[in-house]
Amino acid sequence: MNVLEVADLGVTFATEDGPVVAVDRLDYEVREGEILAIVGESGCGKSVGVLSLLGLQPGNSTVSGRVSYRGEDLLTVSESRLRGLRGRDIAYIFQDPMTALNPLMTVGTQVAETLRKHLGMSKAAARERVVELLELVGIPAARERLGVYPHQLSGGMRQRVMIAMAIACDPKLLIADEPTTALDVTVQAGIIETLKELRDRLGMAIVIITHDMGVVADIADRVVVMYAGKAIESAPVVELFAHPTHPYTRGLLQAVPQRGQHATAHRLKGISGNVPVLRSTAVACSFADRCAFASDACRAVRPEPAPIAGAGHTVACLHPQTEPLLLQKGA
Amino acid sequence: MILYLVNRIGQALITLLLAVVVVFLGVRALPGDAATAMAGQEGTPETIDAIRELYGLDQPLPVQFVKYLGQLLQGDFGRSTSTGVPVNEVIARALPVTLELAVLAMLVAVAVGILLGVVAAVRQGKPAEWLVNAAALLGLSVPSFWLGLMAILLFSVILGWLPASGFVPFSEDPLGNLEHMIMPALILGMSMAAVVIRQTRAAMLESLGADYMRTAKAKGLNPREVVFGHGLRNSLISVVTIVGLQLGFLISGAVVTEQVFVIPGIGKLTLDAIFTRDYPMIQGVVLVVAAAYILINLLTDVVYSIIDPRIRVRGEAH
Numbered sequence: 001m002n003v004l005e006v007a008d009l010g011v012t013f014a015t016e017d018g019p020v021v022a023v024d025r026l027d028y029e030v031r032e033g034e035i036l037a038i039v040g041e042s043g044c045g046k047s048v049g050v051l052s053l054l055g056l057q058p059g060n061s062t063v064s065g066r067v068s069y070r071g072e073d074l075l076t077v078s079e080s081r082l083r084g085l086r087g088r089d090i091a092y093i094f095q096d097p098m099t100a101l102n103p104l105m106t107v108g109t110q111v112a113e114t115l116r117k118h119l120g121m122s123k124a125a126a127r128e129r130v131v132e133l134l135e136l137v138g139i140p141a142a143r144e145r146l147g148v149y150p151h152q153l154s155g156g157m158r159q160r161v162m163i164a165m166a167i168a169c170d171p172k173l174l175i176a177d178e179p180t181t182a183l184d185v186t187v188q189a190g191i192i193e194t195l196k197e198l199r200d201r202l203g204m205a206i207v208i209i210t211h212d213m214g215v216v217a218d219i220a221d222r223v224v225v226m227y228a229g230k231a232i233e234s235a236p237v238v239e240l241f242a243h244p245t246h247p248y249t250r251g252l253l254q255a256v257p258q259r260g261q262h263a264t265a266h267r268l269k270g271i272s273g274n275v276p277v278l279r280s281t282a283v284a285c286s287f288a289d290r291c292a293f294a295s296d297a298c299r300a301v302r303p304e305p306a307p308i309a310g311a312g313h314t315v316a317c318l319h320p321q322t323e324p325l326l327l328q329k330g331a
Numbered sequence: 332m333i334l335y336l337v338n339r340i341g342q343a344l345i346t347l348l349l350a351v352v353v354v355f356l357g358v359r360a361l362p363g364d365a366a367t368a369m370a371g372q373e374g375t376p377e378t379i380d381a382i383r384e385l386y387g388l389d390q391p392l393p394v395q396f397v398k399y400l401g402q403l404l405q406g407d408f409g410r411s412t413s414t415g416v417p418v419n420e421v422i423a424r425a426l427p428v429t430l431e432l433a434v435l436a437m438l439v440a441v442a443v444g445i446l447l448g449v450v451a452a453v454r455q456g457k458p459a460e461w462l463v464n465a466a467a468l469l470g471l472s473v474p475s476f477w478l479g480l481m482a483i484l485l486f487s488v489i490l491g492w493l494p495a496s497g498f499v500p501f502s503e504d505p506l507g508n509l510e511h512m513i514m515p516a517l518i519l520g521m522s523m524a525a526v527v528i529r530q531t532r533a534a535m536l537e538s539l540g541a542d543y544m545r546t547a548k549a550k551g552l553n554p555r556e557v558v559f560g561h562g563l564r565n566s567l568i569s570v571v572t573i574v575g576l577q578l579g580f581l582i583s584g585a586v587v588t589e590q591v592f593v594i595p596g597i598g599k600l601t602l603d604a605i606f607t608r609d610y611p612m613i614q615g616v617v618l619v620v621a622a623a624y625i626l627i628n629l630l631t632d633v634v635y636s637i638i639d640p641r642i643r644v645r646g647e648a649h
């Protein structure tokens with residue numbers, strides 16, 4: 001069973017320099033209880049892609065396509081229905097817990113707000129539930145923390161508060177947009193561990209957006225690789241690491257810093273150039289200009305996702321690469 | 332929090348003491364003999380001598396200052412040189428009038444200003460925003476005395492709804508008092524409302540783009556809860572600043588408004604005192620106004636720390 005099916009999703013921003021296509025006919029699905037990782041370079045439309053599911057994308061935008069949440073098309077439902085789903089059925093965790101929490105409200109009030117809104121809990125009941133939730137996400141001395149303000153907590157603790165807020169109403173789907181990027185390396189692993197535990201205990205599906213292949217290997221069941229607003233490869237995590245097929249995916253994997261190297265120095269070593277800004281939906285392969293294997297055909301037709309050998313593995317490429325990828329191991 | 336308050340009150344007292352020093356030295360720095368100056372134009376040699384005696388102007392400055400301070404602490408501001416009435420009595424009668432005017436004007440300005448400011452921000456780029464911006468510009472650029480005269484013309488002379496001028500104490504006739512005060516308060520509050528609109532709009536636009544607003548929306552809150560529950564509170568910090576600053580201007584604005592509507596407040600008192608060179612009265616008024624400014628500042632800071640928990644903590648860290 002799929003909790004979420006995204007088909008042909010398009011998001012176009014009207015900007016002063018003309019239209020910008022941030023999401024370009026994106027397809028993917030999320031199965032019940034699974035952890036799906038979405039990876040890709042900065043600016044390839046990962047955030048916009050998930051925010052637009054519930055109408056949370058910024059700016060002046062048009063959204064097209066179909067987003068089916070347990071059979072209901074989220075792009076056509078009323079605004080009040082969307083509000084009913086936000087925070088209750090589908091909840092978000094954002095990148096920077098410093099700015100994502102309201103600086104003027106106590107942690108307890110912020111978490112309780114969701115409970116009171118969706119479950120109509122009394123103040124006292126919500127308070128008790130908040131203590132449970134804070135404990136559940138690994139915040140020590142939870143009861144004493146109810147009255148503190150976000151600035152009194154460390155980054156990791158703040159992100160745990162965000163998580164508590166997101167799981168408050170037991171959502172079916174939790175969307176975490178780079179939940180560890182803004183945090184110290186030392187606390188990243190703890191947050192990832194907590195997310196995994198929550199999935200096991202509460203059975204929700206999780207979509208996690210990340211740049212970090214280490215995180216992907218650690219937590220994901222399946223992976224969708226995005227490039228220029230589209231899904232160019234998707235596969236179960238083991239399959240993807242064993243047989244990366246799209247030249248872009250292979251570049252991403254080669255760019256993973258090896259042991260002993262600085263984390264940022266070698267990012268995307270395998271791929272030169274930048275993600276293009278699309279003005280209209282692509283009619284050719286968006287990656288062709290950065291690809292060592294590109295042919296004339298790549299610049300003439302847009303490759304559509306197609307299944308290849310390997311369970312649940314699809315790739316959108318005219319020249320899928322099948323030789324084993326040699327990752328240089330640490331020096 | 333308490334530490335923060337003690338800290339701020341200490342600062343306020345020091346500022347007030349500085350104000351006293353300035354007023355004290357100001358009169359003594361007047362060209363010529365201070366006693367002659369303080370006696371006013373009709374000062375006879377006897378009154379001049381009396382003043383010299385009263386203020387101990389023949390003694391060294393530090394001695395004079397201690398004496399002056401002692402008098403102030405007892406609430407003794409001296410006597411008006413034009414009427415002979417104790418200054419503190421005159422001020423005690425005028426101050427509540429101006430306070431009422433200022434408070435009413437502020438209420439109008441804050442209520443109207445915040446509401447329209449929020450509307451302008453939320454409806455950015457829509458006709459509602461242009462209307463509010465135009466109103467704010469009008470409120471800022473039209474001089475209040477002209478606005479006052481026009482209002483008198485319309486509401487008193489043509490429509491006959493409100494009295495054109497004068498004042499009735501609230502304790503004697505509450506309704507009559509409001510009838511007299513409503514027009515001046517609106518006029519006085521107008522330019523402040525314009526400033527509050529602009530500040531609220533700017534602050535709200537910033538809040539609207541903030542991450543925590545997206546979080547609030549993602550929680551399933553409705554637009555009203557998002558804007559007022561999360562956005563407005565974060566905007567209020569800078570709105571409070573501007574209101575605090577503007578309250579100072581309200582006092583000077585009151586001078587003009589009280590003149591136009593013939594209201595016996597501090598503003599009118601100040602002008603009359605300046606015209607008659609009534610130095611004790613001027614000193615008294617300056618001190619009271621300075622104290623009011625300092626108090627407003629203090630209150631602004633207290634309100635800040637109530638709104639923003641981060642300030643409380645910083646204040647205590649010192």
Ligand SMILES: Nc1ncnc2c1ncn2[C@@H]1O[C@H](COP(=O)(O)OP(=O)(O)OP(=O)(O)O)[C@@H](O)[C@H]1O
Pocket residue numbers: 013015020021022040041042043044045046047048049058059060277
């Ligand atoms: N408010 C906006 N107005 C116009 N264009 C926007 C807006 N927000 C995002 N975009 C464009 O949409 C594209 C995708 O942005 P998005 O934030 O989804 O990238 P991302 O993959 O999440 O990147 P990152 O890893 O840096 O978070 C970018 O090219 C960006 O320029």
Ligand SMILES: [Mg+2]
Pocket residue numbers: 046047048177
């Ligand atoms: Mg992003």
